[in-house]
Amino acid sequence: MMSEATAMPIDPGIKLLVIVSTDPSDLFFANQLFRRFRLAGIVLEHQRDTPDTRPRWQKALSLLNRPGELFERAQAWLSRLWHDRVDRRFYQELPVDFGVDGTRLDDAVDCPVLRIEGTGRLNRSETVDWIRERAPDLIVVCGAALLREPILVLPRLGVLNLHGGLSQFYRGLFTTDWAIHNRQPEYVGATVHFVSEGIDDGGIVYQGRPDLGINDHPNRCYEKVVRLGVDMMSTAIITIAAGEPDAEQPLATKGRLYRQRDFSSSVKRRLWRHWRRTMVEYDQQREIRDPAVNARLIHPYNAEAAPAWPGAIINTEEVSS
Numbered sequence: 005m006m007s008e009a010t011a012m013p014i015d016p017g018i019k020l021l022v023i024v025s026t027d028p029s030d031l032f033f034a035n036q037l038f039r040r041f042r043l044a045g046i047v048l049e050h051q052r053d054t055p056d057t058r059p060r061w062q063k064a065l066s067l068l069n070r071p072g073e074l075f076e077r078a079q080a081w082l083s084r085l086w087h088d089r090v091d092r093r094f095y096q097e098l099p100v101d102f103g104v105d106g107t108r109l110d111d112a113v114d115c116p117v118l119r120i121e122g123t124g125r126l127n128r129s130e131t132v133d134w135i136r137e138r139a140p141d142l143i144v145v146c147g148a149a150l151l152r153e154p155i156l157v158l159p160r161l162g163v164l165n166l167h168g169g170l171s172q173f174y175r176g177l178f179t180t181d182w183a184i185h186n187r188q189p190e191y192v193g194a195t196v197h198f199v200s201e202g203i204d205d206g207g208i209v210y211q212g213r214p215d216l217g218i219n220d221h222p223n224r225c226y227e228k229v230v231r232l233g234v235d236m237m238s239t240a241i242i243t244i245a246a247g248e249p250d251a252e253q254p255l256a257t258k259g260r261l262y263r264q265r266d267f268s269s270s271v272k273r274r275l276w277r278h279w280r281r282t283m284v285e286y287d288q289q290r291e292i293r294d295p296a297v298n299a300r301l302i303h304p305y306n307a308e309a310a311p312a313w314p315g316a317i318i319n320t321e322e323v324s325s
């Protein structure tokens with residue numbers, strides 16, 4: 005059963021701007037921060053190129069003159085077919101579920117929203133100008149494309165990112181899935197860090213690990229990471245707005261960087277074939293494995309000391325574990 009807190013959003017005393025993609029977890033992130041804080045604006049990046057609307061015969065003729073591109077397109081098409089088959093088999097039965105918050109921006113959002121269509125457009129001059137006009141003191145990011153210097157230098161308090169992994173162990177994409185795939189559920193976690201020119205390697209403000217149950221499948225683990233990460237980001241905003249930034253220097257030891265191409269269909273099949281056994285093994289050994297990871301967390305997040313966030317969606321149903 006879902007209930008929604010009715011308290012008014014907090015005015016953190018700074019101008020706060022959010023940048024997210026249209027992925028469900030990122031929309032959830034934006035909606036939650038909208039309910040918790042007064043926002044100066046939201047940049048919503050749809051990371052897919054605008055489809056080619058020419059007639060098929062025109063597209064076919066143009067590709068016949070470029071045989072190399074024709075071959076690459078055919079490979080990509082076959083790859084998508086196989087990935088879609090794997091995704092239907094392993095992801096639709098136990099999907100990621102962020103509720104309505106994961107489907108669209110809340111209709112009540114009353115701050116300016118810039119919608120960007122296509123890849124590689126987030127750092128363009130028109131986006132930079134739009135953000136500059138909002139004059140944010142702090143920018144917070146989840147799931148968007150890599151930000152470049154023209155955006156990074158705009159907010160006086162910097163740019164914070166929510167990374168769905170523990171950066172000293174796992175950087176890049178699908179880090180929750182990779183930790184479980186590698187039989188290391190104890191490394192499932194979230195990092196709030198300042199954004200640098202690198203990937204998930206900026207100074208860390210908070211790190212946290214969700215409480216995982218023996219029946220938590222990979223998508224459920226990821227949901228827990230995101231929900232914890234939203235609370236961590238919210239606390240970081242309050243801390244930084246109060247003039248108490250507390251971040252380590254850029255990572256001395258960087259975790260492996262996982263990219264989109266690494267998360268192949270064969271990796272997905274292994275992940276979903278063995279996740280139950282992995283979680284059972286972890287549950288049997290957590291008293292040994294958890295302390296070893298906790299000792300290496302940078303600025304561990306104390307959930308018990310966190311505020312009761314206004315506007316938060318509270319799940320009153322216990323998940324069996």
